[in-house]
Amino acid sequence: MAWYNLNSTDDIVKEFCQERVIDRCIFCGQHEEIKTTMTIYFSEFETNTGPICKRCYHANAKKAVMK
Ligand SMILES: [Zn+2]
Numbered sequence: 001m002a003w004y005n006l007n008s009t010d011d012i013v014k015e016f017c018q019e020r021v022i023d024r025c026i027f028c029g030q031h032e033e034i035k036t037t038m039t040i041y042f043s044e045f046e047t048n049t050g051p052i053c054k055r056c057y058h059a060n061a062k063k064a065v066m067k
Helices: 003-008 008-015 053-067
Strands: 022-024 031-040 048-051
Touching: 008 048, 022 048, 031 053
Parallel strands: none
Antiparallel strands: 022 031, 031 048
């Protein structure tokens, strides 16, 4: 676990978006093709920022629309 260095990787993430990136998805924990970096809000004070795979991104995007 090395979340501490994620805050300074925004520019790198943008570059990654232009090519296939395989990383550990923070939603499902699997090594999948990464769609983007998202922040999960467990509660008002607990958040987790990290890569999210295409599969989980679409699943959560649907949930967001359903609200
Ligand atoms: Zn996932």
